[in-house]
Amino acid sequence: MAAGTLYTYPENWRAFKAQIAAQYSGAALKVASSAPAFTFGQTNRTPAFLNNFPQGKVPAYQGDDGFCLFESNAIAHYLGNDVLRGATPQASAQVLQWVSFADSEIVPPASTWVFPTLGIMQFNKQATEQAKEDVKKVLGVLNQHLNTRTFLVGERVSLADITVACSMLWLYKQVLEPSFRQPYPNVTRWFVTCVNQPQFKTVLGEVKLCEKMAQFDAKKFAEMQPKKDAPPKKEKVPKEAAKPQEKKEKKKEEKKPEPEEMDDCDAALAAEPKTKDPFAELPKSTFIMDDFKRKYSNEDTLTVAVPHFWENFDPEGYSIWYAEYKYPQELTEVFKSCNLISGMFQRLDKLRKNAFASVLLFGTSNNSCISGIWIFRGQNLAFTLCPDWQIDYESYDWRKLDANSEECKTMVKEYFSWEGEFKHVGKAVNQGKIFK
Numbered sequence: 001m002a003a004g005t006l007y008t009y010p011e012n013w014r015a016f017k018a019q020i021a022a023q024y025s026g027a028a029l030k031v032a033s034s035a036p037a038f039t040f041g042q043t044n045r046t047p048a049f050l051n052n053f054p055q056g057k058v059p060a061y062q063g064d065d066g067f068c069l070f071e072s073n074a075i076a077h078y079l080g081n082d083v084l085r086g087a088t089p090q091a092s093a094q095v096l097q098w099v100s101f102a103d104s105e106i107v108p109p110a111s112t113w114v115f116p117t118l119g120i121m122q123f124n125k126q127a128t129e130q131a132k133e134d135v136k137k138v139l140g141v142l143n144q145h146l147n148t149r150t151f152l153v154g155e156r157v158s159l160a161d162i163t164v165a166c167s168m169l170w171l172y173k174q175v176l177e178p179s180f181r182q183p184y185p186n187v188t189r190w191f192v193t194c195v196n197q198p199q200f201k202t203v204l205g206e207v208k209l210c211e212k213m214a215q216f217d218a219k220k221f222a223e224m225q226p227k228k229d230a231p232p233k234k235e236k237v238p239k240e241a242a243k244p245q246e247k248k249e250k251k252k253e254e255k256k257p258e259p260e261e262m263d264d265c266d267a268a269l270a271a272e273p274k275t276k277d278p279f280a281e282l283p284k285s286t287f288i289m290d291d292f293k294r295k296y297s298n299e300d301t302l303t304v305a306v307p308h309f310w311e312n313f314d315p316e317g318y319s320i321w322y323a324e325y326k327y328p329q330e331l332t333e334v335f336k337s338c339n340l341i342s343g344m345f346q347r348l349d350k351l352r353k354n355a356f357a358s359v360l361l362f363g364t365s366n367n368s369c370i371s372g373i374w375i376f377r378g379q380n381l382a383f384t385l386c387p388d389w390q391i392d393y394e395s396y397d398w399r400k401l402d403a404n405s406e407e408c409k410t411m412v413k414e415y416f417s418w419e420g421e422f423k424h425v426g427k428a429v430n431q432g433k434i435f436k
């Protein structure tokens with residue numbers, strides 16, 4: 001019998017699928033959805049979590065035996081039992097059919113319609129109207145199928161019912177008012193039967209069906225928009241990332257940004273307590289980080305970006321640091337070490353206006369080291385200013401450089417251009433390749 005922990009944020013309908021499956025099978029499932037065990041937006045970005053769940057997404061399951069699984073449907077499958085999974089080849093294939101149907105036919109229009117009513121997505125009339133039509137089609141298919149059946153597959157609740165019902169949870173709670181659902185009585189009968197099963201009820205509580213179709217909540221939408229200092233959007237590549245990524249970012253920046261839409265996950269992140277700008281207290285500096293980054297991204301490093309840096313660098317307002325990874329013996333495959341660096345940059349995305357770094361991996365697999373040059377706003381390491389930034393920095397030794405020293409000039413030149421002797425880097429690894 002499976003036993004383990006499900007990481008999620010509270011009230012996640014995707015996690016509900018696994019939780020309900022566990023209720024049926026008797027799997028001993030602990031749910032970690034709040035501090036200190038799990039804080040969405042923080043714990044799922046730590047190296048330890050990403051090591052087990054590379055996407056950093058929830059729900060995510062870790063068995064007491066160490067077995068790790070992501071993707072909610074796979075977790076529900078694992079935590080279920082043979083009856084839930086479909087006992088015959090035909091039944092299990094039908095279960096898979098409905099699970100896929102839920103993901104590809106129900107979730108997209110349901111999200112388009114429901115999210116604006118929860119204030120977590122901008123309203124678009126045309127998209128909403130199309131979503132309503134798509135939901136009608138889905139309801140039609142289900143209504144027909146359930147005309148002669150109590151459950152979707154066989155005579156008992158299966159993962160098909162659990163998955164489809166959880167995918168429809170928000171539809172039934174928010175928008176499927178009586179007149180809209182009236183043509184599809186079999187679906188509502190089936191839904192109500194499902195959510196009233198004790199195993200569902202334990203997880204979902206009382207599910208109250210929608211009485212009046214919820215409309216776009218503009219006020220809530222405005223409130224839910226990520227503030228400037230809210231946690232970063234997930235897929236953005238930080239400006240501090242290695243040079244080729246800077247170029248891609250630059251191209252994106254030149255276009256006027258589209259208004260960003262949130263999904264339920266962004267909404268959960270935006271709801272996290274906001275921190276005030278930790279750099280706000282510092283006096284103005286003459287060094288414009290953005291100008292430098294533009295030069296660095298678009299022009300030749302040695303002839304333009306480095307001279308620009310030294311002509312404009314303000315040693316009062318900024319400091320230069322050398323950082324070296326403390327545990328080179330733990331660096332095995334090159335790709336893992338590269339992920340370590342890019343993961344750190346991602347976690348520091350919020351620092352992008354106040355920091356710049358060029359971090360290099362030297363050597364080959366099982367014989368490598370990581371070091372870099374960091375430019376920070378202010379005279380101290382910025383990591384302690386915000387809990388989000390503290391994940392990686394303790395794995396590095398940090399040394400503040402004297403901006404006037406030859407050592408500093410050489411390091412800036414070498415790390416910025418990814419070329420040079422890198423005399424301070426141990427010979428054994430320095431003879432290997434440099435990975436940026």
Ligand SMILES: N[C@@H](CCC(=O)N[C@@H](CS)C(=O)NCC(=O)O)C(=O)O
Nearest residue numbers: 014056057058059071072073234265
């Ligand atoms: N297909 C996945 C979707 C998981 C997913 O998108 N999770 C979101 C929350 S709704 C998440 O954890 N996002 C965190 C992030 O992208 O950083 C599943 O069903 O498990």
